[in-house]
Amino acid sequence: MIAAPYVFVFAVAASVALADSSNPPPGAPWTKDFGAALEAASKSGKPVFLYFTKTY
């Protein structure tokens, strides 16, 4: 059975298999540093996209 947080990952990158959800999948320039993302977004004006997941 595929765990729920992987559904999105499979949708955006069908060829990527993940060992767990503690780390983001390869591909998009993910960060785990919310502060750094806020700082960058406040300068660029880009929205912040957050993917919330947890241990299952």
Add this chain to the structure above:
Amino acid sequence: MLPNAALKPVYDKVEWVWVYRDFTGSDADRMAERISIRCGVTGWPGLLFLDAATLQVTGAAEREVDDFVANVESAKGGKGGAGLAAWREAEKKAAELHAAPTAEKSEKLLGDVDIVVKTLALRIVVKQGPAMIAARATELLAVANDAFRYEVLDALSAAPDPKATPALEVLLKDPGESRNPNVVRCRSAKALGKCGGEASIAALAPGTKAAPNNGLTGISVDAIVEIAQRNKGASETARKALVDAYPEPSEDKWMKPMAVTLAKKVHEALGKVTGKKGAKFPEVYDAKGREELMKGW
């Protein structure tokens, strides 16, 4: 970059943040918890957009690639350091609370403008002095954040106090700004059943008449019973409200069994409130059966 032709064009349209909770209480987990509180996340996975300039969630993203790409394309963000400065200030207060979770500090920060600071303070107050929650119920239940209000309502259910009754009655009638007004009503009704008095039955009665598939009906019935069992003088008021709570029978294939289940619940509740047995529940719950049940009490 992912080898996905559909997604690649939007890689640089947003700042991508991965928020993972393992509930260990580690520094990383507590940071993820604070971000989740800020964004009002109560279920996983969650896909949200946030405007860094205001620290406000601006929308949710869908999971299908085409929809997701459209969501990213239409998401808005703003420039400016106000959000970042507010976040840094909130993080500082959160760290202070974590280092020294005193009653004095948490009671003060319960009134903080930042929802994360406010929520963390609430959790300390709930542990150290839940009476404060009832005393400030009006203020706390007016906060336009569902997750925060859920925690306030759960705290009032766990440590009932009649002082919270007026605020609960107001909230039950009008949840105000909410993404989940019915959930707010359900939790308000539950808390009101534990805090309220005879007069609260009038506030709970409309909830018993919601659609049979709405969880609010059963919670409202239970709350009325709780009040009546706690206040023997309220039995007659409760009886009247519950007699009126027998749902209209339904011919709808899906709704019919739920109406019957609710009717049985109301019937049982009336037995508890009156101490009587009442009429036998009919084999077929139709208009005639409903009328006879209502007359039986």
